[in-house]
Structures are given as structure tokens and as C-alpha cells.
Amino acid sequence: MDFENYYEISLVADFINAHNFSRVALQFPDELLKDSRKVVSALRQELHRLLQNSDESRATAKLYVMADTTYGSCCVDEVGAAHVKADCVIHYGHSCLSPTTTIPAFCVFGKAPLKASNCAESLYNYGVKSGKPVLVLFGLEYAHGMPDIKEALNVEAMRFHDSNSGFQIHFANVTNSVITPSASMKLENQHLMLNGEQDNNEDSSQKIDTKFRLGGLGWSLPEGHRMEDYLLFWIGLDNSAFTNFILTFNSCEIVRYDAIEGCLKTDVSQQAKILKRRYYLVEKAKDANMVGILVGTLGVAGYLDMIHQMTELVTRAGKKAYTFLMGKPNPAKLANFPECDVFIYVSCAQTALLDSKEFLAPIITPFEALIAFNRGSQWTGAYSMEFQDVIASQPAEVEDETESRFSFFQGGYVEDFKLQEGKEEKDAVLSLVNVTEKALLLQNKDSELLSRRDAKSGAEFFAARSYQGLEIHSSDSFPEPFLIGRTGKASGYEDEQSK
The missing domain is CATH 3.40.50.11840 (Diphthamide synthesis DPH1/DPH2 domain 1)
Structure with a gap:
């Protein structure tokens, strides 16, 4: 090297x-x-x-x-x-x-080894066979090899000049290796627009390219072209950056060239299953009563705005929100807060997805929280892992003839009654529902306990738990079997005899 x-x-x-x-x-x-x-x-x-x-x-x-x-x-x-x-x-x-x-x-970024000729041959053969225009994306550590691949592609095209009619290929470029501080996030400058971002041009006769940015890469598509029309050819490892592209462009055909093994991976179905898992977590998060907001970054511009926005979103949905600053989360850390039904992880796009199978509660992204806690929101299939996409993108509350309310006896928001005859009928229906739910609360001891719990502040609630951590304050408060075993430090237990 x-x-x-x-x-x-x-x-x-x-x-x-x-x-x-x-x-x-x-x-x-x-x-x-x-x-x-x-x-x-x-x-x-x-x-x-x-x-x-x-x-x-x-x-x-x-x-x-x-x-x-x-x-x-x-x-x-x-x-x-x-x-x-x-x-x-x-x-x-x-x-x-x-x-x-x-x-x-x-x-x-470094310069990871890459076999340019082998990669170009795989790219050319598969691209011609697919019949689609090809967009080449890559891990930033392979950016140094793009000129060699372009040169090798020219050689391949000369070898098979009869079969390359209509073959189109586009390369993404690294946006910039210098990061400049940004005190305020601007939607149009800092993140990928899923439907593309068009340059304003006074000359309407000139073609307008659609520009995209994601994961440090930028590219443009000709006028009238959509991402769904392209074969996405990823050069690099199966890592968080690749997952970001798979989820964002989940409607595109994607293949991956493994630079270490030097071969083409056409089956990305395993990665595509991640999207189904995320949808499941969104549906599960809708049933949460207490939500923890995990701080996953202290450097990415806009993270404070995102935390405040998530707090407002959760509170507006009628749920409790608590913010946790604990470094890198793991199952042991989050197990100290079993009262939280779901956690929202505010971090950069490439660390946002945590496999929460080992955690007691699911961990979702701000984008997923926006879908879960905004009543009436539905997942259209579009996905974004950049939390900047969520900033200033929450839709205003839409007044509908269908009124949504939280129902204790159904365990969630219900939209099963319509208000059609003005304010008087609306007030009457709401009063009836309020009286019914209060009566049910008085009859149900569990619900009464839940009501008391929610009335407490965060500090009071966590202080009142029966489980306080690993520190033992008094041996008198525990049953005798708990005290069986050695006491003292490992370097010298109390019952050990000095030699």
C-alpha cells in the first residue's frame, strides 16, 4: 500500500x-x-x-x-x-x-483495492442484458477507481460494438470531500428529494436535468427520466451505505459488485426484507404510550431541531416523551428503561437503522415516527433515512369530517364516528365519549394505575420503580437467599484467608 x-x-x-x-x-x-x-x-x-x-x-x-x-x-x-x-x-x-x-x-476516504477491468466487464455485460440505462453508485472508498472503470468500459464497448446500441451509463460523483459547518438546514440544499430536484432555468427551451444527492454522492438524470427507469449498479460492500440506497430506491432494480470477492451479486432480496421489517416496527410503534428519544449524534447539523420536533410530535399524539443521552445504545443500556414502549433514534442516515430484535422495545427512525404518530399518515412506499428530510416536512393538521380520538377500551385511536351536522352534534358526541371512558377508568383498576402513572413527572416515575439498578443500598430489604455467596471485592473477598 x-x-x-x-x-x-x-x-x-x-x-x-x-x-x-x-x-x-x-x-x-x-x-x-x-x-x-x-x-x-x-x-x-x-x-x-x-x-x-x-x-x-x-x-x-x-x-x-x-x-x-x-x-x-x-x-x-x-x-x-x-x-x-x-x-x-x-x-x-x-x-x-x-x-x-x-x-x-x-x-x-482511503483507496480500497478494486479490479477495474473485472468490474467493468461485469457492469457492461449485465447492463446490456438488462436493456435499461445504468446508474453507477459506489462506496466512497472506491471513488478513486472510477476513472479506471470508465476507461475499461470503453475497451469493452469496442470489443462488443455491435451489441451496445442504446446502452446508456451514468456515473455518480462525490459531492465534496470538505464539510462546511451549517447552522441551519435548508431542505433544498442538504438532502435528497425523492422525486428529484430540478434546476431553475429561465430558458424554457433548454432541457432541465433532475439532480439527486444521497450518502455523499450526487448525480443528475436527463429531463423526463425517473430513477425507476434505471438499473442501479452498486460498487462496494454490503454495508450501511448500501442499505441506505436500497431503502431509498426500493422500487429500482439493484445489483451489487463485491469488490473483495470480485463478482456480481444480483440477489439483494435479503436486504430488501429490511423494508418489511421497518414497516412492521412502524405499526408496532403506533400502540406505544411512552416514547424514548435517543440522541445518536451531537455533531450532525440540525439534530437539536429534530429532537424538538420529535418531542412535539409525540406530545401532540397524546403520548409521553423522554429524551435519553447515553452514547451508543445497546440492549443492556435500554433495558434500564423498560417503561418505554418504543425509542426514536436521532442519528445520521448510515447509523439510523439498529437491529432491535435483541432490544426490549423497537427502535425507529424519525421518518418512521412521523408516519406512526401523525394520525392519518400512510406509508406510500417512499422511504428516507436522512432525518433532515423530516425537518419542516410535517403536514399541517387536516380537519376531516372523521374525528380521531384515543380510545382506552380499544387501545388506540379510532375514527369510527363522523361529525356531519355542525358543532352541536360534535360537542354532544365528544361529551358522550368522554363520560363513557371516565366510567370505564373508574371500573378498571389497571387503567386507574395507568392514569396515575401518566400523571407523574419523568423523574418521579423512574424514582418510584421497584427496580433501581445494580446498587444494593441495604441488605435488610432483600430476602435471605439473595445474600448467599461471597461479599467484598474480587481482589480479596471477606471470607478469604490471606496466605
Whole structure:
């Protein structure tokens, strides 16, 4: 491996030098941390060389290595960088390219090995056979190999020039390796529009291309073309980035070229099952009474707005909402809050999907929460994992002749009565329903307990639980069998005799 080329030593040094950064944080994922010392040494030498060749007299930038990020390693760790008062972050490895809030970042994707000729041959043969135009998408670590694949495709086309009539191919491009802080998220600039985004052009006679952005890639389709018309050819691993594309473009035909095995994977049905699982979780979330909002990022721009919006959404649906800040969630952590019926995970698109089969309660995304808790919302099949898509996208409440209310005896919202004759009939029906439900509450002790529980504040409720954690405050409060066993520290139990 060409070390300096893989870690883009010259480009990173030029970026630091051009912006006069004095304190730089280097963020490594776990698998690249072993090379951090070599990277720091090479960067220092290159920065020193650049300063010697310039007329400026200033100190070399201080470099700080960051590891063990609080959340997903694909996001820029702004919290860790703030601890050393860094001016910027150099992010190494796989990146979701989510916009930051306070600090700029330069992303080094790396250069994963890729057999360009073999990939081009698989792409050409399958593309010609499908008869559809092809859109090539790829993991960012394979961006370096796209020029070689394009050149190899020309060779393939020359070999089979008689069979390539009408064969069209489009390549996505990396939007930018530099992340600029964004204090406010603008819908049209920061996320993919599922129906495409058209450039405004005063000349109506000129064709308008439809532009898309997702997962750090950007591409455009000619006027009148839809994503469903294309064969999506993914180059890379079966990872979170690939899952993001599968769910977002679930109506498209998708194949994957495995760069490690060097072969084409045409069966992506296993990944497609994820969408069915997500739909099941949405339906299950509709029955929740208490909802936990998990903070999954402290750096992606707009995350605070998303948390506030989710809180308002849950409260408006007549449910309790609690916000949890606990780092990377796992079954053991969330098991401390068994009262929560469902959790909403606010994070970047590539860490948003948590396999909640091992958790006590399902974990959904903000997009799924919008469908679950907005009465009248239905899943059309469109899907988005970018929580920025949800910001400012909640529909206004629509007044319908069908009135929705929460029914305790049916265990959810019901829409089985219509109000057609004005306010008087509406008030009469609502009064009757209110009286009926109050009577049922008085007769049902379980419902009465539920009502008392919901009346408590979050702190009072959690403090009143019979289970308080692993700390044992008094041995008198437990039955005798609980105390069977050794006591003291493992380094020296009380009943052990010193030798």
C-alpha cells in the first residue's frame, strides 16, 4: 500500500496550510488507528516543509489524534474536537458526509483495492442484458477507481460494438470531500428529494436535468427520466451505505459488485426484507404510550431541531416523551428503561437503522415516527433515512369530517364516528365519549394505575420503580437467599484467608 497516497498526506497538509489552522484533530476509526502515529509523523514533515518553502513565519499546526468516538465513526466527532479546541477535523475512513454544526472537516476516504477491468466487464455485460440505462453508485472508498472503470468500459464497448446500441451509463460523483459547518438546514440544499430536484432555468427551451444527492454522492438524470427507469449498479460492500440506497430506491432494480470477492451479486432480496421489517416496527410503534428519544449524534447539523420536533410530535399524539443521552445504545443500556414502549433514534442516515430484535422495545427512525404518530399518515412506499428530510416536512393538521380520538377500551385511536351536522352534534358526541371512558377508568383498576402513572413527572416515575439498578443500598430489604455467596471485592473477598 502506498501509505502517503492512501492517506492523502499532501492534500491534507495543503488544506491545513491554506486555511492557517493551528489546532487540528485527526479522527480515526478503530480499524485505522494502528496507522495514526505514521500519519501524524508524515503530516508533520509535510507541514514543516510547506512552512519552510513559504515566506510566512508561524508555528506548525498542532495535531491531536481522536479515537473511540462517542457515536458512529462515520460522523465528524465535534465533541471530541472541542475538547482540544481544534480548528478543524481531518476525518479518515468511511464517512456519511453529514454536515457539521460548528467545525469544518476534510474527509479522507482511503483507496480500497478494486479490479477495474473485472468490474467493468461485469457492469457492461449485465447492463446490456438488462436493456435499461445504468446508474453507477459506489462506496466512497472506491471513488478513486472510477476513472479506471470508465476507461475499461470503453475497451469493452469496442470489443462488443455491435451489441451496445442504446446502452446508456451514468456515473455518480462525490459531492465534496470538505464539510462546511451549517447552522441551519435548508431542505433544498442538504438532502435528497425523492422525486428529484430540478434546476431553475429561465430558458424554457433548454432541457432541465433532475439532480439527486444521497450518502455523499450526487448525480443528475436527463429531463423526463425517473430513477425507476434505471438499473442501479452498486460498487462496494454490503454495508450501511448500501442499505441506505436500497431503502431509498426500493422500487429500482439493484445489483451489487463485491469488490473483495470480485463478482456480481444480483440477489439483494435479503436486504430488501429490511423494508418489511421497518414497516412492521412502524405499526408496532403506533400502540406505544411512552416514547424514548435517543440522541445518536451531537455533531450532525440540525439534530437539536429534530429532537424538538420529535418531542412535539409525540406530545401532540397524546403520548409521553423522554429524551435519553447515553452514547451508543445497546440492549443492556435500554433495558434500564423498560417503561418505554418504543425509542426514536436521532442519528445520521448510515447509523439510523439498529437491529432491535435483541432490544426490549423497537427502535425507529424519525421518518418512521412521523408516519406512526401523525394520525392519518400512510406509508406510500417512499422511504428516507436522512432525518433532515423530516425537518419542516410535517403536514399541517387536516380537519376531516372523521374525528380521531384515543380510545382506552380499544387501545388506540379510532375514527369510527363522523361529525356531519355542525358543532352541536360534535360537542354532544365528544361529551358522550368522554363520560363513557371516565366510567370505564373508574371500573378498571389497571387503567386507574395507568392514569396515575401518566400523571407523574419523568423523574418521579423512574424514582418510584421497584427496580433501581445494580446498587444494593441495604441488605435488610432483600430476602435471605439473595445474600448467599461471597461479599467484598474480587481482589480479596471477606471470607478469604490471606496466605
